[in-house]
Amino acid sequence: MKALIIDNVSKKIPEMLRSKGVDVEIAVMPGVERLKEIIGDADVLVMRVLPSIDRSILDAATNLKMIAVCSVGTTHIDLDYAREKGIAIINAPAGSSNAVAELAMCKLLELNRHTIPAHVEVSGDRIWEKNHFVGHELRGQTLGLVGFGRIGRRVAELARAFGMRTIVYDPYMTAEQCAAAGGEKMEKDEFLATADCITIHLPLTPETDNLISFDDIAKMHQGAIVVNMSRGGVLNEEAAAEGLKSGKLGGVGMDVIKGELADLAGNDVLYSPLFDTDGNYAVTPHIGACTVEAQENIGDIINEQIAAFFHL
Structure with missing residues (x-):
């Protein structure tokens, strides 16, 4: 063998x-x-x-x-x-649920507190000015979880420690199941309009491809933060990039991109429309389980x- x-x-x-x-x-x-x-x-x-x-x-x-x-x-x-x-x-x-959940919280903290651009400004531009980076605390914010499986439920546990309210969009779970795991189930439009931050924890399927689209981002409130910890394609990256450029989104975090499975040994080039933005954006190369x-x-x-x- x-x-x-x-x-x-x-x-x-x-x-x-x-x-x-x-x-x-x-x-x-x-x-x-x-x-x-x-x-x-x-x-x-x-x-x-x-x-x-x-x-x-x-x-x-x-x-x-x-x-x-x-x-x-x-x-x-x-x-x-x-x-x-x-x-x-x-x-x-089940092996990496906690690791992925912790990275999701890491991205929420980075995007709310602007730690990445602050690091770049201090280490690259040699500017020491704290007033450039006034952010928000997680405490008191409403976290929206798209998908409430093992990872989503672990994110909810961690979010409660920060004092966040947790709402859930998951068509395959009942309100009672969500409540038992510490989440408040909502239909999609209400969910999008309510969440201050959204993290995504779903497999990529024909049903979830482009699940968070241009129309969905338009329904979010001004300055919402979106973090995709699932698979590239669930969040429409062109829509997310436009949301950053327009100011509709306050931040976008990604551990996955749609083009990550490109044959980089050939002629393909790693690319996402988010690479062309200079907004509050943080990407990692699918390290959730690392x-x-x-x-x-x-x-x-x-x-x-x-x-x-x-x-x-």
Whole structure:
């Protein structure tokens, strides 16, 4: 049996596999063409979210029985074609909830207190002027959560410690379920008009693509802050950029962008319309789960599933 690991994942995973006699090859971010060359004899592919696993890669994976995704989302995989070929897909939906939630709160603090432009002005321009960066406290603000699963509920717990009111837009949860987890369910228009800050915690699906659009941003109150911790495409980045430029939005935080799955080894260039703004904007390269603790949790979850599937 052979395992191919193509991203930086918990050391627990190769250690467990090798202890069971599995041949482990590690090729971090090999690129699409190289991946096609080396995936042919692998029984299990261990990865995170790059690259997109399309039909051409799955066709090259002639021996593949499982794709182990060391994160929550699996939309970067052609799931229908993988299942057609009999390839099992596993992931770790609970392993990084706290890490992602903490980063969401970090972005809310950064955007409300203007810490990033303050850092740039002090370290780059050598200006020491605190009055340029008068911000807002989180206490007393209303936080709107788009999606109230594991991550959304953990964000709600953290927000309560800051003294925030929590409202929820999640069509798949009842008002009673939201209330039991500390959130107040609202319909979308009321939710958008009420929230001071909004954080997004949803998978990217046909239903959630462009879920927060030009029209939705127009319904928010002046100076609202939006943070996307889910997947690029759920928040319309062109609409968010226009909202920043017009002053409608007081800040935008992103841990994901729609173009992050571009083939950067080819001719594609990493781009978002938000890159063309100079407003209160903070982006990170999908690091929500990038903590030692989260990766250890994910390693345990993935190991358990691989061992059970292959009877190791």
